[in-house]
Amino acid sequence: MRLLPVQVSPVSASIRYFGRWDTTDRSDYVSYWSGAYLKTAFSGRHVKLRLREVADLFVSIDGGPNVPYRQVKGVVNLTPVPLSGGDHSLRVATGSEWTSIHFQGLILDVAARTLTPLVSPDxxxxxxxxxxxxxxxxxxxxxxxxxxxxxxxxxxxxxxxxxxxxxxxxxxxxxxxxxxxxxxxxxxxxxxxxxxxxxxxxxxxxxxxxxxxxxxxxxxxxxxxxxxxxxxxxxxxxxxxxxxxxxxxxxxxxxxxxxxxxxxxxxxxxxxxxxxxxxxxxxxxxxxxxxxxxxxxxxxxxxxxxxxxxxxxxxxxx
Incomplete structure (x- = not known):
């Protein structure tokens, strides 16, 4: 039996959203306004985004620099170079007020899982x-x-x-x-x-x-x-x-x-x-x-x- 990558829905309790997000469609969370972002953590060496519409994004993994992804859509590979084994943090943000994130979830390695991210209470x-x-x-x-x-x-x-x-x-x-x-x-x-x-x-x-x-x-x-x-x-x-x-x-x-x-x-x-x-x-x-x-x-x-x-x-x- 062939094992498949783990699909993570936007409704996952391990994903936290900041800014204004339309969560009406449980399969497609949409951000509005500048600087909206999501945070999560995950195990494994790879992570991909699923986006319904074209977006300009900034992605930070493990607290690293904000890497730009311009005009991306569909399945977006955030780890073309595999990460080290273990647990990792992820933040995905939209910089521009003119673009939205149509977030449809994450794709993780076989047997990987999302984890509760570290977030401030304030x-x-x-x-x-x-x-x-x-x-x-x-x-x-x-x-x-x-x-x-x-x-x-x-x-x-x-x-x-x-x-x-x-x-x-x-x-x-x-x-x-x-x-x-x-x-x-x-x-x-x-x-x-x-x-x-x-x-x-x-x-x-x-x-x-x-x-x-x-x-x-x-x-x-x-x-x-x-x-x-x-x-x-x-x-x-x-x-x-x-x-x-x-x-x-x-x-x-x-x-x-x-x-x-x-x-x-x-x-x-x-x-x-x-x-x-x-x-x-x-x-x-x-x-x-x-x-x-x-x-x-x-x-x-x-x-x-x-x-x-x-x-x-x-x-x-x-």
Missing amino acids: TIEFIGDSITAGYSDSMNGLSSYAWLTAERLGVEHEQIAASGICLSSTAPSCSGMDTQFFKLQTLQYPDSPLWDTRRDIPDTVVINLGTNDYNHGQTAEAFELSYLAFIQNLRQRYPNTPIYVLRTFSGYMELPTRAAVYMLNASGDRNVFYVDTTGWLTPNSSDFNDGIHPSDSGQNKVAFYLSAILQHRHAGEV
Whole structure:
């Protein structure tokens, strides 16, 4: 009797998912938003992915570098060079906000098995625009300060971020995160279903919005009101989660951002914090790819400063 490779379904309890995934079809889990990823562990010397649709991926085995797989589909061999015997860890991530992972499972060696992966009990949710999505950076979402900050802290992470998005839906000719955040999918999907925020309550939230509101001509007064309403909506869903509100790295909408946080503090919510990012990045320097988007090195600088703040505030526990 010929033994066959082990087929692992997406529903396996040994696979953990981070970010927003549509799990409606138990044979095809679909990721949305930048930086979504899965983690698992397995025995044996080989592992393959099964993908229903074309995707751009970054794969890390045993904590190694993020290896890019461009425009792959079907059965994707992740171990053309066999691994050493024993147990191994696996992380599969999508860097770009424009691509999804249609994950149909894993293929392992004969008699191999999946194992419970090592994951942090803590998760940071980052909410932002193209800067948080890693637009123009080498690995997109994986080069973003959001991914890098969480990795520095050793915690899991989610990036709910989209290029071109404003905070406020009332900004002229701009879609707002104040509504899109509460949906499963990105702006590419105008009929996106709502996201059940009860599925995944983060331990920390970091928000970086306002650059596009400024560029679209939103008034400071309207922006402040939108920020107040957005954080209040988040608070209804995350009653005990610390929320960190960043000054945009170029200083756009700095005053209304700070005012919104202070107003929330004055009204009794002391678990919202304004983070002054002044001086973190230098304008017209190699910190930026252009006038707005941080370079890889700029993103690393932000991660250095932000991780120190989060670690200090929570005495090492995010």
